[in-house]
Amino acid sequence: MDKYSIMVIxxxxxxxxxxxxxxxxxxxxxxxxxxxxxxxxxxxxxKFQVVVTDYKMKGIDGMEVLRTVKKEYPGTVVIMITAFxxxxxxxxxxxxxxxxxxxxxxxxxxxxxSIRRALSGS
Amino acid sequence: xKIETKLIISNTINAAFIILIGFFAFQNMNLVLTKLRFVExxxxxxxxxxxxRLSEKNFFLYHDxxxxxxxxxxxxxxxxxxxxxxxxxxPAIGETDLKKLESNLSDYSDVIVAAGRSGRxxxxxxxxxxxxxxxxxxxxxxxxxxxxxxxxxDIIQSSKKILIFSFWAILATALLISHYISQKIxxxxxxxxKMTRLISEGHFHMIEGFQTKDELGVVITAINSMSExxxxxxxxxxxxxxxxxxxxxxxxxxxxxxxxxxxxxxxAQTYDELYEKLSEKDRVGxxxxxxxxxxxxxxxxxxxxDFSKPKDSNPNEADINAVVHKTLTLVxxxxxxxxxxxxxxxxxxxxxxxxxxxxxxxxxxxxxxNAVQAMSxxxxxxxxxxxxKRGDSxxxxxxxTGKGIAPEFLPHIFDPFFSTKGEGGTGLGLSVxxxxxxxxxxxxxxxxxxxxxxxxxxxxxxxHREEKNDG
Numbered sequence: 001m002d003k004y005s006i007m008v009i010x011x012x013x014x015x016x017x018x019x020x021x022x023x024x025x026x027x028x029x030x031x032x033x034x035x036x037x038x039x040x041x042x043x044x045x046x047k048f049q050v051v052v053t054d055y056k057m058k059g060i061d062g063m064e065v066l067r068t069v070k071k072e073y074p075g076t077v078v079i080m081i082t083a084f085x086x087x088x089x090x091x092x093x094x095x096x097x098x099x100x101x102x103x104x105x106x107x108x109x110x111x112x113x114s115i116r117r118a119l120s121g122s
Numbered sequence: 123x124k125i126e127t128k129l130i131i132s133n134t135i136n137a138a139f140i141i142l143i144g145f146f147a148f149q150n151m152n153l154v155l156t157k158l159r160f161v162e163x164x165x166x167x168x169x170x171x172x173x174x175r176l177s178e179k180n181f182f183l184y185h186d187x188x189x190x191x192x193x194x195x196x197x198x199x200x201x202x203x204x205x206x207x208x209x210x211x212x213p214a215i216g217e218t219d220l221k222k223l224e225s226n227l228s229d230y231s232d233v234i235v236a237a238g239r240s241g242r243x244x245x246x247x248x249x250x251x252x253x254x255x256x257x258x259x260x261x262x263x264x265x266x267x268x269x270x271x272x273x274x275x276d277i278i279q280s281s282k283k284i285l286i287f288s289f290w291a292i293l294a295t296a297l298l299i300s301h302y303i304s305q306k307i308x309x310x311x312x313x314x315x316k317m318t319r320l321i322s323e324g325h326f327h328m329i330e331g332f333q334t335k336d337e338l339g340v341v342i343t344a345i346n347s348m349s350e351x352x353x354x355x356x357x358x359x360x361x362x363x364x365x366x367x368x369x370x371x372x373x374x375x376x377x378x379x380x381x382x383x384x385x386x387x388x389x390a391q392t393y394d395e396l397y398e399k400l401s402e403k404d405r406v407g408x409x410x411x412x413x414x415x416x417x418x419x420x421x422x423x424x425x426x427x428d429f430s431k432p433k434d435s436n437p438n439e440a441d442i443n444a445v446v447h448k449t450l451t452l453v454x455x456x457x458x459x460x461x462x463x464x465x466x467x468x469x470x471x472x473x474x475x476x477x478x479x480x481x482x483x484x485x486x487x488x489x490x491x492n493a494v495q496a497m498s499x500x501x502x503x504x505x506x507x508x509x510x511k512r513g514d515s516x517x518x519x520x521x522x523t524g525k526g527i528a529p530e531f532l533p534h535i536f537d538p539f540f541s542t543k544g545e546g547g548t549g550l551g552l553s554v555x556x557x558x559x560x561x562x563x564x565x566x567x568x569x570x571x572x573x574x575x576x577x578x579x580x581x582x583x584x585x586h587r588e589e590k591n592d593g
Contacts, residue, residue: 012381014411018388022395056458083380084459104380105387108395 003029004119005046009039009065010054010081015106019052022108023115036060040068048076050099050115055082055089066096077118081106125303125336132299136292143288150281157274160214163207164267170200171260174230178256181237182249190238197231215266226262230255310338317345322537326353360484360554371426371487377455378422382415389415425451428480429487435478435561439585442475442482442507442516443468449486450505457490461500462522468507472516476585477562485555485566489520489578492551496524496576510581515564518580526572535568 006028008019016032023030031048033039035057043051051069055062066078077099082089085103093101100114174196181189204211204224211220233252240248326349393400393408400408425448446468457464493503501523510517527535536556559566563583570576 012385014385014388014415018385018392022392025396025399058458083377083384084455104384106384108388108391 003027004050005029005031005048006050006052006115007039007042007048008032008052009034009036009057009062010052011035011057012054015054015081018108019111023112026112026115028115036062036065040065043069043073043076047073050077050079050118052079052081052111052115055080055093056084063092063096066093066098070097077115079111079114079118081111123336125307125338128299128303128336132296132303136296139288139292139295143285147281147285150277154274154277156210156213157270157277159210161267161270161274163203163210164263164270167200167203168260168263168267170196170203171256171263175256175260178252182252187238190234193234194231194238197227197234201227201231214270219266223259223263223266226255226259230259306336307338310342314338314341314345317349321345321349321352326350326356356554356557360481360557368426368429371429371452371456375422375426375452375455377459378451379419382418382422385415386412422451429483435481437476437478437562439474440477440479440482442472442477442518442582443470445477445479445482446486446505446507446518448479449483449490452483453487453490453494457494457503460494460497462494462497462503463501464503464505466505468505469509472507472509473584475516475582477582478558481558482562482580482582485558485580486518486520488551488555489580493520493522493524493576493578496522496526498525501575510584515581515583518582519577520580521575521577523575526574526576527568527570528572529570532568532570536566 006023008016008023008030010016010019010032011034013034016034020030020032031042033042036053037060039051039053040060051065053062053065062080062082066080069076069078078097079100079102080093080098081102081104083104090101099118102111102114174193177189177192177196180186181193201224204220204227208220230252233248233255237248237252328346328349389408389412393405397405429452446466450464450466454464490503490505497503503523504519504521506519506521508517508519509515536552556566559580559582565579565581567579567581568576569579
């Protein structure tokens with residue numbers, strides 16, 4: 001079976017690094033980005049099954065990533081993480097067909113579980 | 123003295139003046155009447171004396187005994203008149219002159235009686251006596267009549283003068299007193315007006331140089347104690363306003379902390395999960411990162427604590443750009459979540475300033491919060507530092523692309539309790555900022571255009587080394 005590809009977008013470098021290390025242990029192919037522009041460009045070159053994105057970012061933010069991905073790559077699952085955990089943000093994300101929504105600090109185990117469910121569902 | 127008392131006193135003085143003059147005029151009028159009555163009687167007397175002298179002439183020319191009878195009759199009727207009119211004559215000419223007149227008359231009567239007794243033409247000696255006595259009587263009577271006429275005239279003339287003089291005196295006194303009182307009132311009112319305007323602009327001074335104990339003095343004392351109280355409260359207001367902005371900041375700061383917290387958490391989880399597979403170097407690297415992220419949190423918390431701590435003004439040499447950066451750690455998140463893009467243009471070669479960093483931070487937090495609130499649908503926030511135009515100051519500008527401030531509100535935005543935010547604003551933020559900048563010998567200015575945006579410029583004097591020696 002081909003490796004699943006996962007993209008992580010967060011302007012905090014440690015988030016990308018840790019997610020990459022941890023998820024690679026599960027056998028995923030992981031690419032991390034510090035902001036959305038190069039990430040969206042990368043999506044044009046390569047198919048990712050899951051995109052994990054921060055909600056609040058400079059420039060293109062998480063909601064815009066969600067909308068773009070859902071429009072351009074409907075098969076790709078989006079999981080959102082945010083330090084700014086409020087109900088409005090969660091509702092907005094759910095309306096945009098987000099797969100899951102995690103407030104920071106993120107439990108890596110839960111993130112992995114969510115990714116696993118997303119992939120088994122697809 | 124109370125203004126009311128002053129008015130009562132001045133009115134009483136004027137009334138007393140008028141009564142006095144009235145009384146004087148009445149007295150004069152009575153005197154004139156008395157004199158006139160006498161002059162009337164005197165005219166009759168003079169006519170009688172003239173007739174006596176005519177009969178006297180007839181007697182001498184024609185030796186007519188009837189002439190003597192006529193004279194005698196005239197003498198007795200005149201004497202009767204003098205007695206009857208005594209009441210009117212004495213007040214006019216006095217008893218002495220009346221007595222003299224009477225004695226002159228009786229002298230004349232004596233010589234006339236003597237002439238009648240002789241029965242013949244009078245001797246030249248007696249004739250001379252009669253003539254002399256008659257002339258004396260007539261002249262004396264005429265002279266007192268003329269004197270009284272002149273007196274009447276004099277009295278009327280002097281009354282006229284006194285009345286004219288007192289008219290001007292009363293008028294002048296009334297005008298002077300009312301001018302003095304109104305000047306005092308106007309002067310006090312102007313001082314009060316100026317002071318209340320200054321207070322409304324946030325300067326709490328005392329009205330000095332007014333020791334009046336009148337009603338306005340009471341008002342001035344009240345305003346002074348109010349001003350004192352306001353000055354006293356200003357410190358408290360600065361502090362409470364700071365606590366209010368702290369409320370806004372806390373939400374942002376909580377989020378600011380969440381990121382490093384998440385980093386630490388993820389480092390710990392990964393460390394735990396991958397412990398076996400990590401090299402010694404990796405493990406050390408993980409711990410270093412945990413330490414770094416902890417430091418990040420510590421800084422944020424320290425900033426917030428410093429900001430909230432009440433403290434007396436403590437100015438120090440400071441780099442204005444560093445103050446701007448520190449402020450941004452407090453507000454950055456609030457700015458970001460409001461869909462506002464921040465653009466910083468800091469001049470790195472600026473001289474240092476001598477400021478209380480926390481107070482300047484408070485001003486900047488306030489200006490940035492206002493800017494963000496003015497851009498409810500998002501926008502751009504430009505924060506810049508540059509050298510002041512005069513070369514002895516630095517400028518910080520906070521510019522937004524918000525809804526702007528209406529021109530009629532602009533002159534009032536630094537007034538305490540003036541707010542354009544409806545119930546959401548206390549109207550204290552900008553007035554507190556104004557007070558802080560004024561205390562730094564700086565300036566705060568605003569330019570705004572409705573629908574375009576608002577720019578606040580804070581100008582602070584640059585640091586001169588001797589200031590440190592002073593302090």
